[in-house]
Amino acid sequence: MDVPAFQALISRITDEIALIPLDSALESYLNAQHGPGSHLYELIFEACKAGVRDGWLCNRESDGIRFGRVLKATDATHGFSVDVVEMEDIAGPHHVHPNGEIDLIMPLTPGACFDSRPAGWCVYEAGSAHRPTVTQGRALVLYLLPQGAITFTQLAA
Template identity: 75%
Template structure:
């Protein structure tokens, strides 16, 4: 797996979901069709492990979080950007999602959760906000952002 193969993998998924409103119905669909154990989930998880170990994914670090924008929003990804973070028992910077956010939670330790959610998909609607938090262990989280839109809150 390399960045180009990863883009093709992600494009298979984003083609399927492009234009679908971000909300509970999309989350249910993603978990039913592409949840833990499914071919897409496992391929993305394997790509994150490989990409991180090879240094083309999660190649930055700040505040105890490894992260990186793997793919910019483009026609190839149907307007979604892709970020991946590697977090362990930490809260990330507060931010909002002008167009929503689709998260794939991939625990690296069995009990790890992201925003109190176990392995699988979590969809935040447009205008939502949070301080992304991994607790009870370590996890990769992949973020799909429509048009790459994210707004980080000012530090207090």
């Protein structure tokens, strides 16, 4: 697995969802069609683990979170950027999703959750915000961001 092969793999899902609104219906669809145990979920999970192992994914670190944008938003990914983070029992920086965010949760520790959600897909609508949090272990989380849009915020302590 390398970055071009990863891009081809991710474009399979971004092609399928490119024109679908980011909402709970999309989340339900993704979990029904491509949830844990499905062929595409397992391919993406294995590709992410290989990318971390080989050093081209999650190749930056700050405050205990490994992360990195592996693909910019281009036509090849149907306007989605792709970031992957590795987190263990930690909350990340608060941010807003101007155009929404689609997350693929891949627990490395059985039972690990992202924003209180188990393995699978999570969709945040445009304008939503959160402080991404992994609990009960370690997980990889893949973020699809329409047009690569994300705004990090400063919250009062």
